Structures are given as structure tokens and as C-alpha cells.
Amino acid sequence: MQYKIPVSVLAVIYTSSLEVLLLERADHPGYWQSVTGSQDEGETLRETAVREVFEETGLDAGLYTLTDWHVQNVYDIYPVWRHRYPPGTAHNTEHVFGLELPSMLPARLSPREHLSHMWLPWQAAAEKVFSPSNRAAILQLPERMRYA
Numbered sequence: 001m002q003y004k005i006p007v008s009v010l011a012v013i014y015t016s017s018l019e020v021l022l023l024e025r026a027d028h029p030g031y032w033q034s035v036t037g038s039q040d041e042g043e044t045l046r047e048t049a050v051r052e053v054f055e056e057t058g059l060d061a062g063l064y065t066l067t068d069w070h071v072q073n074v075y076d077i078y079p080v081w082r083h084r085y086p087p088g089t090a091h092n093t094e095h096v097f098g099l100e101l102p103s104m105l106p107a108r109l110s111p112r113e114h115l116s117h118m119w120l121p122w123q124a125a126a127e128k129v130f131s132p133s134n135r136a137a138i139l140q141l142p143e144r145m146r147y148a
Helices: 045-057 079-084 122-128 132-139 141-146
Strands: 007-015 019-025 035-038 065-076 091-101 114-121
Touching: 007 045, 007 132, 019 045, 019 122, 035 045, 035 091, 045 065, 045 091, 065 132, 091 132, 114 122, 122 132, 132 141
Parallel strands: 007 091
Antiparallel strands: 007 019, 007 035, 019 114, 065 091
8 A cells, every 4th residue: 555645735726706616525525625635755745736636626726826825734634544644644744725716617526536516705615624724724815815
């Protein structure tokens, strides 16, 4: 089994009107999130973000404004997912990116990873996600848009 590297990206996809794209996990129905994924060996964090956005939504992040927010979150890996990491690994370092789209574009989901998607206003999206770091990132959107 190939273990995941405990370094990941969180890519919040949003529009200038602060609509946020959320994805429902296939392995845990009812768990909504932004794009997330582990870094592959030899990738930069930006490359990981671009790859994960494409794999999970079909969107080409290179066509839009992808910004490294220079925010890192270290968190406990949920026990249900620890088997994916090297034995003894309990923490992951997540790097936050934002991807601004011109409008609410349709997503092409990977059925292996996600069941459905929705666009929500930022406040509703922050309430819907299960991850505290995802919630915190979405709540930063109005401030980040002000200084963009």
C-alpha cells in the first residue's frame, strides 16, 4: 500500500459574489468540504492544488486566479482515515489556497471521491462544512476579497 504524505492542500473555490463550491464525500455521505488532497512526492504545493482541483471538479485552476493564502493548519488526522498514512502518523499539515472563478461553473465530479456538489453563499457554506479549518478559510473570504 502506498501511504499518503501528511501534507495536504485545501482549495476554497469561490466567485467574486462569494458563492462557494462544496463537494460531498463519497466515503462519508453528508460530509461537505472544499477541494482537499495530499501532496504527491516531488510536487510543489501549487501543483498539488492544481491537480486536486482538476481531479475533484474537472476545473483547470490554471485558467483562473489561484492564490496561496500562506496559511498552514496542523490538525489531528481523523482516526477513520489514519490507515492511509504511514504507521504512527497522527497529524497533517494543510496549506490553504483560494481559487476565484468568474461565475458558478459546473463541476465534473469523480464518483470515486464525491457524490454531489453545490454552490452556497459563503456564510451557508461555512456552516455546512465538517472541517473546522475549512470553515475558518471560508469565513476569511470577505476579508481576502477586500484586499485582493
